[in-house]
Amino acid sequence: MSKSFHGQYGRAYLFSNVINVYTGEPEDRSMRTGLHTVQDIHCAECSTVVGWKYLVAYEEPEQYKEGRFILERTLLQYMSST
Template sequence: VNVGCGQAEERVLLTGLHAVADIYCECCKTMLGWKYEYAFESSQKYKEGKFIIELAHMVKENGWD
Protein backbone atom coordinates (compact mmCIF):
# COMPACT_ATOMS: atom_id res chain seq x y z
CA VAL A 1 0.00 0.00 0.00
CA ASN A 2 1.24 3.48 -0.80
CA VAL A 3 0.94 4.84 2.74
CA GLY A 4 3.67 6.55 4.73
CA CYS A 5 3.83 6.98 8.49
CA GLY A 6 4.88 10.11 10.35
CA GLN A 7 6.55 10.44 13.75
CA ALA A 8 4.57 9.09 16.73
CA GLU A 9 3.26 11.68 19.19
CA GLU A 10 1.09 11.53 22.29
CA ARG A 11 -2.52 12.65 21.82
CA VAL A 12 -5.52 12.64 24.12
CA LEU A 13 -8.36 11.02 22.16
CA LEU A 14 -11.92 10.21 23.24
CA THR A 15 -10.72 6.90 24.71
CA GLY A 16 -7.71 8.31 26.56
CA LEU A 17 -4.03 8.98 25.98
CA HIS A 18 -2.43 7.24 23.00
CA ALA A 19 0.80 7.50 21.03
CA VAL A 20 -0.28 7.84 17.40
CA ALA A 21 1.44 8.53 14.09
CA ASP A 22 -0.23 10.29 11.16
CA ILE A 23 -0.48 8.23 7.97
CA TYR A 24 -0.40 9.85 4.55
CA CYS A 25 -0.51 9.01 0.85
CA GLU A 26 3.02 8.50 -0.52
CA CYS A 27 1.98 9.93 -3.91
CA CYS A 28 0.21 13.19 -2.99
CA LYS A 29 1.21 13.48 0.72
CA THR A 30 -2.44 13.95 1.80
CA MET A 31 -3.01 13.09 5.46
CA LEU A 32 -5.37 10.09 5.55
CA GLY A 33 -5.66 9.25 9.24
CA TRP A 34 -3.45 7.76 11.93
CA LYS A 35 -1.92 4.58 13.33
CA TYR A 36 -2.11 3.64 17.00
CA GLU A 37 1.48 3.02 18.12
CA TYR A 38 0.91 2.69 21.88
CA ALA A 39 -2.05 2.76 24.26
CA PHE A 40 -1.39 3.93 27.80
CA GLU A 41 -4.52 2.27 29.25
CA SER A 42 -4.63 -1.52 29.41
CA SER A 43 -8.24 -1.60 28.16
CA GLN A 44 -7.11 0.09 24.92
CA LYS A 45 -4.09 -2.14 24.13
CA TYR A 46 -6.05 -3.94 21.38
CA LYS A 47 -5.72 -0.77 19.24
CA GLU A 48 -1.93 -0.92 19.03
CA GLY A 49 -0.79 -1.36 15.42
CA LYS A 50 -4.26 -0.56 14.02
CA PHE A 51 -5.00 2.16 11.46
CA ILE A 52 -7.81 4.73 11.32
CA ILE A 53 -8.59 6.17 7.88
CA GLU A 54 -10.85 9.21 7.97
CA LEU A 55 -14.06 8.69 5.98
CA ALA A 56 -13.56 11.98 4.10
CA HIS A 57 -10.54 10.40 2.36
CA MET A 58 -12.31 7.22 1.22
CA VAL A 59 -13.16 7.02 -2.49
CA LYS A 60 -15.87 4.68 -3.76
CA GLU A 61 -14.82 2.66 -6.79
CA ASN A 62 -17.13 0.69 -9.07
CA GLY A 63 -17.93 -2.68 -7.58
CA TRP A 64 -18.50 -1.54 -4.00
CA ASP A 65 -21.92 -2.48 -2.69
Protein backbone atom coordinates in the same frame (compact mmCIF):
# COMPACT_ATOMS: atom_id res chain seq x y z
CA MET B 1 -11.67 -4.04 9.47
CA SER B 2 -13.93 -2.38 12.00
CA LYS B 3 -16.38 0.34 10.94
CA SER B 4 -17.38 1.54 14.42
CA PHE B 5 -14.80 4.31 14.78
CA HIS B 6 -14.90 8.09 14.51
CA GLY B 7 -12.00 10.31 13.53
CA GLN B 8 -11.63 14.07 13.43
CA TYR B 9 -13.87 14.27 10.35
CA GLY B 10 -16.52 11.65 11.10
CA ARG B 11 -16.68 7.96 10.22
CA ALA B 12 -13.39 6.10 10.32
CA TYR B 13 -12.27 2.49 9.89
CA LEU B 14 -9.73 0.46 11.89
CA PHE B 15 -7.43 -1.79 9.83
CA SER B 16 -4.67 -4.24 10.69
CA ASN B 17 -2.80 -3.44 7.47
CA VAL B 18 -2.83 -0.62 4.93
CA ILE B 19 -0.88 -0.01 1.73
CA ASN B 20 0.30 3.02 -0.22
CA VAL B 21 0.90 5.16 2.86
CA TYR B 22 3.86 6.43 4.84
CA THR B 23 4.01 7.47 8.49
CA GLY B 24 4.87 10.76 10.15
CA GLU B 25 6.64 11.36 13.44
CA PRO B 26 5.27 9.74 16.62
CA GLU B 27 3.32 12.06 18.91
CA ASP B 28 1.16 11.74 22.01
CA ARG B 29 -2.46 12.57 21.31
CA SER B 30 -5.36 12.82 23.76
CA MET B 31 -8.46 11.20 22.27
CA ARG B 32 -11.95 10.30 23.49
CA THR B 33 -10.63 6.91 24.57
CA GLY B 34 -7.57 8.24 26.42
CA LEU B 35 -3.96 9.07 25.69
CA HIS B 36 -2.30 7.35 22.72
CA THR B 37 1.04 7.61 20.94
CA VAL B 38 0.23 7.77 17.23
CA GLN B 39 1.76 8.56 13.85
CA ASP B 40 -0.21 10.31 11.12
CA ILE B 41 -0.40 8.26 7.94
CA HIS B 42 -0.06 10.02 4.60
CA CYS B 43 -1.13 8.96 1.12
CA ALA B 44 2.01 7.78 -0.72
CA GLU B 45 0.77 9.43 -3.93
CA CYS B 46 -0.35 12.91 -2.79
CA SER B 47 0.99 13.15 0.82
CA THR B 48 -2.46 14.01 2.26
CA VAL B 49 -2.97 12.85 5.85
CA VAL B 50 -5.60 10.09 5.65
CA GLY B 51 -5.54 8.82 9.24
CA TRP B 52 -3.12 7.57 11.86
CA LYS B 53 -1.36 4.51 13.25
CA TYR B 54 -1.68 3.60 16.92
CA LEU B 55 1.71 2.90 18.46
CA VAL B 56 0.84 2.89 22.18
CA ALA B 57 -2.51 2.90 23.98
CA TYR B 58 -2.02 3.81 27.62
CA GLU B 59 -5.42 2.51 28.77
CA GLU B 60 -5.50 -1.30 28.99
CA PRO B 61 -8.92 -1.75 27.28
CA GLU B 62 -7.61 0.21 24.27
CA GLN B 63 -4.39 -1.77 23.76
CA TYR B 64 -5.95 -3.92 21.02
CA LYS B 65 -5.47 -0.86 18.76
CA GLU B 66 -1.68 -0.92 19.04
CA GLY B 67 -0.05 -1.42 15.64
CA ARG B 68 -3.34 -0.83 13.81
CA PHE B 69 -4.43 1.97 11.50
CA ILE B 70 -7.35 4.39 11.38
CA LEU B 71 -8.43 5.63 7.94
CA GLU B 72 -10.83 8.58 7.85
CA ARG B 73 -13.62 7.90 5.35
CA THR B 74 -14.01 11.52 4.25
CA LEU B 75 -10.30 11.77 3.42
CA LEU B 76 -10.31 8.78 1.06
CA GLN B 77 -11.08 8.85 -2.64
CA TYR B 78 -11.78 5.97 -4.99
CA MET B 79 -9.35 5.95 -7.89
CA SER B 80 -9.94 3.70 -10.88
CA SER B 81 -6.97 1.75 -12.18
CA THR B 82 -8.08 2.29 -15.78
